[in-house]
Amino acid sequence: MRMGWEGEFAFHATNVPDVYPKRRDKPCRDVRVARPAGTISLMEFHELVRKRRMVRNFSSQPVARDAIERMLDTARHAPSAGFTEGQSFVVVTDETVRRVIGKLCGEDEYVEAGFHPFVSNAPVLFVACTNEADYHRRYQQPDKLNDDGTEIAWPVPYWHMDAGCAVMMLLLAAVDEGLAAGFAGFHNLDDARELLAIPAEVTPVGVIPVGHPAPDVRSPSLKRGRRPDAEFAHWERW
């Protein structure tokens, strides 16, 4: 199928202000995940970022399959060291499995502490994964080896950084869809692996519950307040 300005799935901006002509009118490469014409998101990046927060309650309204696919398509454009692409997601919508995942994230303790069951109640869970072994395999390829033929000494575990990049993209993509997302870590990674048939070499980093936001209890951590600018950005030197 021809993809372009006039294509059936092309983004169109005819009924909206022409603020991002170059970037916004580009059609999505993949017809499976393209937004239908007329449903283009016009949220500015700044607004999108400010709107994102970890949400801990969702309504029972389901999330459309095409919205899930668009979020995944966004997340897979995250950067990765050596283009290893060691990040991946397990998408879970099955209610019974969601409940077990909630247990593996300590949802009972959240509820006891006054939070909603925000993992099991979210209509879709994205289990973010990273594969360290993929990075070692990639960095043993000729273009990545040291001159003496050895693998680099990893300055930082880039497999974790890359997972974070993909998770961030997914969190923002959820907001872009008019949805909300949160995060919860697993208490025991092997239990998560067993439940979801995740290979032993893959690390399930945590769960991103996504859904339509409902009034929630905010994290007490937020009382700390945001750090002063000078502690975040060190200009020219620390």
Ligand SMILES: Cc1cc2nc3c(=O)[nH]c(=O)nc-3n(C[C@H](O)[C@H](O)[C@H](O)COP(=O)(O)O)c2cc1C
């Ligand atoms: C690596 C990481 C782990 C987190 N773990 C949890 C978690 O297990 N449970 C939870 O409710 N929130 C978790 N959070 C969310 C943080 O509490 C939240 O991002 C922080 O309080 C700032 O709030 P905001 O993201 O809404 O701006 C996690 C966030 C990150 C980045």
